[in-house]
Amino acid sequence: MTSKPLSGPAAIAALPRNRLLGEFSLWSADLANMETDLRRIEAFVDLHHIDVADARFTPGFLFFPDFVARIAKSTAKPIHVHLMVEAEIVEEQTRQFIEAGADLISVHAENGEAGLRAIAVAKELGAEAGVVLRLETPVSAIEPFIDHVAFVTLLGTLIGVKGQSLSEKACDRLIEARSLLKKAGREDRVILAADGGIREQTVPLLRQAGAQTVVLGSLAFGDKNLGDRIAWLHGLESRVS
Numbered sequence: 001m002t003s004k005p006l007s008g009p010a011a012i013a014a015l016p017r018n019r020l021l022g023e024f025s026l027w028s029a030d031l032a033n034m035e036t037d038l039r040r041i042e043a044f045v046d047l048h049h050i051d052v053a054d055a056r057f058t059p060g061f062l063f064f065p066d067f068v069a070r071i072a073k074s075t076a077k078p079i080h081v082h083l084m085v086e087a088e089i090v091e092e093q094t095r096q097f098i099e100a101g102a103d104l105i106s107v108h109a110e111n112g113e114a115g116l117r118a119i120a121v122a123k124e125l126g127a128e129a130g131v132v133l134r135l136e137t138p139v140s141a142i143e144p145f146i147d148h149v150a151f152v153t154l155l156g157t158l159i160g161v162k163g164q165s166l167s168e169k170a171c172d173r174l175i176e177a178r179s180l181l182k183k184a185g186r187e188d189r190v191i192l193a194a195d196g197g198i199r200e201q202t203v204p205l206l207r208q209a210g211a212q213t214v215v216l217g218s219l220a221f222g223d224k225n226l227g228d229r230i231a232w233l234h235g236l237e238s239r240v241s
């Protein structure tokens with residue numbers, strides 16, 4: 001059992017702002033040897049990223065509250081749950097994943113008013129909230145959420161499928177999101193995240209376009225020298241001030 005120094009909004013507020021963050025997607029871990037992978041990555045993790053998919057909003061089905069509860073016992077690092085679910089269940093799923101130990105819940109902007117209600121629930125229950133956009137949704141869809149979230153995540157690939165290449169629209173979408181955050185006076189309060197298509201050749205481009213965290217799948221879990229990979233990631237500079 002590992003005890004957490006900080007949780008919820010305090011854990012998210014304490015994340016470093018002076019370098020690119022490494023958010024580790026447990027979907028890409030060795031699912032048969034999760035405890036071994038958790039021990040291997042613990043020193044390098046800024047956030048754990050846990051995808052939740054309901055096989056309706058997304059093609060597939062992924063992870064559940066008991067999984068989050070078990071992971072929470074084996075890490076001192078914050079847990080980010082990405083809810084890829086239909087609007088009618090997003091509030092209840094938010095509740096269940098926070099009770100299980102999520103520090104940050106991100107809902108999809110495509111959930112509309114239900115997404116905003118889920119964010120209010122997350123805050124009432126003492127967690128932090130974020131918003132995510134599918135690749136095909138206009139970036140302006142984050143606007144109703146900007147004042148209520150600490151994280152904005154842009155998918156750089158089609159939703160719910162791993163192993164894909166980054167869309168050529170991804171960097172321009174990050175630049176647009178950054179300018180909307182700036183316009184709203186929220187660029188110092190919100191972390192901009194890139195999820196999907198995170199590869200050796202795409203991370204520098206995403207960083208230069210303003211990504212402050214990247215969701216690492218095979219790039220981290222497939223790397224035998226994780227320390228060097230993370231040192232490289234931390235050294236990448238942003239062109240966006």
Ligand SMILES: O=C(CO)[C@@H](O)[C@H](O)COP(=O)(O)O
Nearest residue numbers: 025028162163164196217218
């Ligand atoms: O949700 C996603 C991808 O959309 C990530 O959480 C996956 O884990 C990424 O895996 P790779 O494609 O980088 O191997």
